[in-house]
Amino acid sequence: MAQARSAQAGPGQARSARSAEIRTAALDLFTRLGYEATTMADIGAAVGMRGPSLYKHVASKQDVLAQIMTGTMEALLAAHRSAVATTADPLERLRRATEAHVRYHARHRREAFVGNREIRSLVQPHRDQVLGLRARYERCFRDLIEAGARAGLFEVASARLASYAILDLGMGVAVWFRDDGELTEDAVVWQYSQFALRIVGAG
Known part of the structure; x- marks a missing residue:
């Protein structure tokens, strides 16, 4: 269902939705582990993304x-x-x-x-x-x-x-x-x- 919605959405909407997903995952990790203990790899793993793809959405x-x-x-x-x-x-x-x-x-x-x-x-x-x-x-x-x-x-x-x-x-x-x-x-x-x-x- 999520993939179907992403396919129907335009590039801008899909990017915005992906960025929101990354923020939500990071929020959960920062809450549970703390900012210092959380890595970008942790955030990427939580949303199923590897480094190069993740850095397209967040610096x-x-x-x-x-x-x-x-x-x-x-x-x-x-x-x-x-x-x-x-x-x-x-x-x-x-x-x-x-x-x-x-x-x-x-x-x-x-x-x-x-x-x-x-x-x-x-x-x-x-x-x-x-x-x-x-x-x-x-x-x-x-x-x-x-x-x-x-x-x-x-x-x-x-x-x-x-x-x-x-x-x-x-x-x-x-x-x-x-x-x-x-x-x-x-x-x-x-x-x-x-x-x-x-x-x-x-x-």
């Missing part, structure tokens, strides 16, 4: 790690923009942003794990690129908190610390959440959004 192991980590942050930024797009109310915007943040980490636990553990493994310019995206994401939450404080809806001594606390809450979900656990994803998302509102002194 290096570092390049794969950078793609995974920048992709994670770009997905979080996109989810944030979508979450807050349809309301101007600061309280509702923070609630929705927190829900999107928590939901992403409940659904993408490997990406969160690798993103947190392997930031040390990035070299320049990839490291600065990922750190810049992280700073932008944190700034999104800080802006929401500052807007709520100006409107008299939130009471915080430091919007920066409040944003860190909310982000840490969501990232922690990736450590313990399981699909077959006691709490459903929706239950966790709702409760954490309430925690966030308490952190900023809403209501």
